[in-house]
Amino acid sequence: MTLLRIDSATFGYPGRPVLKDVTLEVQPGEVVALIGPNGAGKSTLLRAASGMLRPSTGRILVEGDEIASLTCRERARRIAVVPQAAHVPEAFEVLETARLGRTAYLGWLGRESEEDEAAVRDAMRRTQTQGLESRRLGELSGGERQLVLIARALAQKARCLLLDEPTAHLDLRHETTILKLINQLAHEDGLGVLIALHDLNLAARHADRVALLARGRLRGLGPPDQALTEETLSEAYDVPVKIFRDPSTGSPVIFAASR
Amino acid sequence: MNRSRAPYTWLVLALTCALGASLGLGSEWVSPVDLARLVLQAIGLESVDPTLEQDRIILWSLRMPRAALMALVGASLGSSGAAYQGLLRNPLADPYLIGVAPGAALGAAIAIVFLGPTTTLGYMTVPACAFVGALVTVAVVYRMARVGNSTPVTTLILAGVAVGAFASAATSFVMLLREDQIGRVIYFLWGGFGLGGWQPVLALSPYVCAAVGTLILFARPLNALQFGDEQASQLGLDVERLKLVLIAAATLAAAAAVALTGIIGFVGLIVPHVLRVLAGPDHRRLIPFSALGGATLLLMADTLQRSLPILSRTPVGVVTAVLGAPLFLVLLRRNQKANW
């Protein structure tokens, strides 16, 4: 079943339309990368996809149901979000933060069951954050904090995962760790992943499909080597773009050519 | 979080000591031994000793209800302060910031000035009007703070301050309408009517239990709210309903306290703040801790006020500020770590 279906949706903020007529699907087991220049609407699209922003026209369906018709709990069981440059309360500890991923499963007394604890442990193991358990969020590096937020999202056990630039400001090792994990989650665990990425090369290398947003519309959608062409990228980013093939892997290497 | 039980033990111990002091000290000294014996006699574990008759009356009809009232009011102010601070994510938030106190004061001033109560029953309408004033103010603040279908924290605080200022101005206006009543209004605002006996305790306890119980039940969602409205919603919370429940419960607790004892500042601000430094940001601990801490602080302030002759005409709210403010400043300067 299609995990997430954005169906000719138009959305934006009061007095500021951001994206028009976007149609996009995320299937189980695939990583779809959202790319586009700053301000193109990647975060906005993810906010709409997580039910934070209602489209003015069109529909957003989660596992077949209109997102606005789901309760908050039900929505959080189907879609988990790792926000961009998220605000975190610095005094909170890592384990407690990961446990908040179970919010949508707790009864009214708020006690964690064995199943909840297992989900949290599993999420922390996957993100290799067990060693950080009792550290405060304010005392983590940016990369570690990002991993904790991913752990929290994984604890939600949702089948659809939305991530907003999870690798921004991260070093090469953390970047690789996170993208590898995301690929595993999609290809081995069958999650559907929609991820906003700044770095075109990362998108080209790690996504099954890319969606290019620019100037208020979806400008390209498909496997990286088809959707990412010099012509579309030059136009979208308004700068001449060159693409080479990496001789060892065959994946595209994209950079801005100086004029 | 730091799951140690130690803070509970210390807080219960401190509360017990404060309670003991509150029952023993005053114009008439009742020794701890006599206190223990009187309690045992009351529950029938010791035969009644007629030589303790005077102490028995002091204990059961004066000090015990007074202590219970102070503990309830302190627990209300402490826990509602913790809830407001968490809800508004603002260390300066307390039951008064979003209009509870100015609203209650306005309600009380209207009742005193226009109803001019002279009978006991008449006096009872003043707390009721204060209570209604607080609830109406908070409802207005909440309505005004809504933008579209959400209630951002900043607009909530701004609306609280604005409506609070309006209510204060209205209170002054009402007081000046009847200059002969100014003294009574001020007297109420500084410490209520000094109602004695068990009646106010009985009147207050259902509100306090309901409100503090609700706050404790919603402590975990309140933790999630520390990550901001959007993340809390993405974690599966109905954020708007959650805020409404928390505001209602915290306001109920604070308004009930104001209605019976007037405005007692600083307890709702200092107690959660200090406990956040000592015990961390987890509201599942912070809210019950603040209830215990608030009860302790208010019992201590009240005992001090009753036992020191120079304080005999000082409202207990002034004593809490004198006790609390230095402690607050010391902690503020010593603590450099983030507590949020």
Ligand SMILES: Nc1ncnc2c1ncn2[C@@H]1O[C@H](COP(=O)(O)OP(=O)(O)OP(=O)(O)O)[C@@H](O)[C@H]1O
């Ligand atoms: N809360 C908001 N209110 C009004 N306009 C907004 C709001 N958030 C974003 N915008 C505007 O919407 C547009 C799209 O923003 P968005 O954050 O979705 O871009 P983005 O593609 O994620 O950019 P970046 O790569 O910098 O993260 C921008 O023009 C931005 O100014």
Ligand SMILES: [Mg+2]
């Ligand atoms: Mg963005």
